[in-house]
Amino acid sequence: MQVTTVVACLDLEGVLVPEIWINIAENSGIDELRATTRDIPDYDVLMKQRLTILQRHDLRMPQIETIVTAMRPLAGAVEFLQWLRRRHQVVILSDTYYEFATPLMRQLEWPTLFCNQLDVDEQGRIIGYRLRQHDPKRRAVEALRALNFRVIAVGDSYNDLSMLAEADVGILFCPPQNIGIEYRQFQMARTYQELRDAFLQVAAPAAESTQQAQGRGRGTSAPTA
Numbered sequence: 440m441q442v443t444t445v446v447a448c449l450d451l452e453g454v455l456v457p458e459i460w461i462n463i464a465e466n467s468g469i470d471e472l473r474a475t476t477r478d479i480p481d482y483d484v485l486m487k488q489r490l491t492i493l494q495r496h497d498l499r500m501p502q503i504e505t506i507v508t509a510m511r512p513l514a515g516a517v518e519f520l521q522w523l524r525r526r527h528q529v530v531i532l533s534d535t536y537y538e539f540a541t542p543l544m545r546q547l548e549w550p551t552l553f554c555n556q557l558d559v560d561e562q563g564r565i566i567g568y569r570l571r572q573h574d575p576k577r578r579a580v581e582a583l584r585a586l587n588f589r590v591i592a593v594g595d596s597y598n599d600l601s602m603l604a605e606a607d608v609g610i611l612f613c614p615p616q617n618i619g620i621e622y623r624q625f626q627m628a629r630t631y632q633e634l635r636d637a638f639l640q641v642a643a644p645a646a647e648s649t650q651q652a653q654g655r656g657r658g659t660s661a662p663t664a
Contacts, residue, residue: 451533453595455516480597499563508542519631532576576602
């Protein structure tokens with residue numbers, strides 16, 4: 440008997456919360472920090488650029504923590520996540536850093552988060568970053584599928600595409616127009632209601648499988664001696 444359990448793998452920024460680096464740019468007045476993977480798909484290139492900019496402007500971790508703490512989830516994100524967690528296992532797969540994400544995770548009621556870590560010196564300068572592994576979102580989905588989970592992945596940008604392709608179902612949520620046009624093989628949702636509807640539709644086969652298995656279990660009696 441095989442029962443398939445759905446795991447929802449969600450990107451963080453652009454799906455549940457605003458882009459952290461854009462908020463840092465807006466609140467620090469450093470416009471160069473507005474670049475994200477929507478602009479520079481190569482994450483290592485993007486992060487090296489960010490670290491150089493932070494050093495040039497002497498922007499340190501305490502100031503960044505103040506900015507991130509003032510951020511709020513996207514309108515409707517908390518309610519959507521509550522709805523989703525009542526129905527499925529949920530894992531947040533993000534390229535952000537635990538040092539940035541903690542205040543946001545508190546507001547999202549502490550979902551499981553897989554992300555990266557920063558190297559910060561004693562003066563609060565961000566001097567480096569440590570990625571969990573290469574292409575971590577795709578590798579996480581690959582591992583979950585190897586454990587016989589059915590994975591539905593949701594992302595919005597270039598750094599989510601390999602995760603979406605690896606999942607049983609990939610959904611783009613509010614992507615930039617060019618990504619939405621170029622990657623039509625993925626389902627698309629523009630609102631949290633559309634995202635709920637997509638989950639209800641694509642998770643149905645797993646739910647039916649579970650119900651059938653439970654029905655078979657109830658109908659089987661132990662042999663009598």
